[in-house]
Amino acid sequence: MRRDLKDFKPKGAVAFFAGMLLMYAVMWFAIYFYLIISRGG
């Protein structure tokens, strides 16, 4: 185990965050389309 990290760049966290936002968008639009389909006629 290393004791410390110099010049740490959280690239994995950025990728995780982008993936999470993408998942959020997919889930939100899934409900949105459900709204359109079920209420739209």
Add this chain to the structure above:
Amino acid sequence: MRIERYLRNVTFWHMMVGILSLSVGVTYGLLQVLARAGVYKYGGFVYDTKAYYQGLTLHGVLNAIVFTTFFIVGFLYIVTEVSLKKKLNRGLVYLSFFTMLIGTLLAAWAILTNNATVLYTFYPPLKAHPLFYIGATLLIVGSWIAILNTVITHLKWRKENPGRLTPPPMVAVHAVYAVWFLATIGVAVEVLFFLIPWSLGLVKSINPELARTLFWWFGHPLVYFWLLPAYLAWYFIMPRVAGGKLYSEPMARLVFIMFILFSVPVGTHHQFSDPGISNTWKAVQAFLTFMVAVPSLLTAFNLAASLEYAGRVRGGNGLFGWIKTLPWGDYRFAGFIAPMIAFIFGGISGIVNASYNVNQVVHNTSWIPGHFHLTVGTASAMTFLTLSYILLEKLFGKKPWSKGIATLHSYLWLAGVLIFSWGMMQVGRAGIPRRTHLGLSPYIGAEEKVFMIVSAVGGTVMFIAFLLFFVNFFITVFKRPEVDSEEVDLEFAEAYHKEDGNLPKVLDNFKFWIALAVILIIVSYAPVFFDVFRATYGVPGAYSPFSPSNLIR
């Protein structure tokens, strides 16, 4: 930091009242989910509840109000003393605890005797015994005494430490209490000026819409009162448990300040389907609800970066290789990461709730309990259970009886809540209502019935996980101390990006942010109350969930 024996004991009793309340509440939670699936019928088991709604009231009040308030107040006492290295006022600590305890006992009597089957939102015209409202008031007043004590202690610290920045964990404590105080003003007005006089028979009529609006002034920021102590643990304790550092301390401070600003003026998103409030102001509060999602998104990034730091220190490589090197088998890490994973799904389901358009799909359906069991029911509750192990060790020198069980029940709870919430959300998406004794309903479709059984399976797994915690926790309580607990150190994490002298002073000025929050509340709520007063009025009437007949004859 040496914590006096009395404060260790009082904190222990805060935990005990909370966890014992939770154990009763969780038992009724199991009965609720089994009853909804049609597996269990009320009566003659455990405590002979008169109906589904009495059990639901117990479940909501004990878990969401009593457990959380007691645990949070006790935990924040320790965080305050440890981070400021300053003693709280002993008399106020006792006064707060006994005021909260008496209030809880009064409200519990009213609910257990079926005199307050009004659910945890106590919407009129459902009417409770006056002692329920008085008990709830005392619980809140007791927590205000704890706030007063904390503020006095911090002001003394400021006087002795001019120019020093408030330690970041203490910023979180202030955010929790600022949100709680601003939020409880709404419910205090509702209870003191409307519900108590009405339940005592001093006034004959009540305006349900006005009461609902005042309740949700309190009811949504209540979520942040539950959540922010969990954030405190995730930001300042979890990174060190993982073997790393908090990625950004200034971002953590900004997050807590944003919660002070945006937590309260958002309650109207719970009233999207209520008449009388204009669409414009519902939309404004929907926008503000999205604003309060921003600090949670910042938190997701900051905590992911902190975990990545820890994972790389532990030898992880590649874009995601650091994930597998994290200490998944450590009971404290498991007890923090499992609720964080649940909260990822709690976050998106909350954003759906907040959206004025898609909210119409899920409003007042089973989706909502599916959502908040991921947030308060897991993100907060499970973090508090993990903290209760940590407090037992730090305050009394007692490590968990079984670290294996402590790790297991965190992951088991996570699996249970994901199954439970998936079932509830599927049923809710199909329009099946919440707070309805669906086990007796003849109109449930076959597909929905399947998902209600899925929820029952998930709820049962959650209950088993809680039982494992309960047994492990109480065996630990009765163990002999095995580590030295003279000096209490909550082992707050160091930061990779620390706060330095360049931090704008305004970020340490809580009066400024609270004043700004008050202005925002007035601006966003004045038109809502204007609409409510213009379009709604008090009505004579009081109802019980057991009968559709008006109780006032």
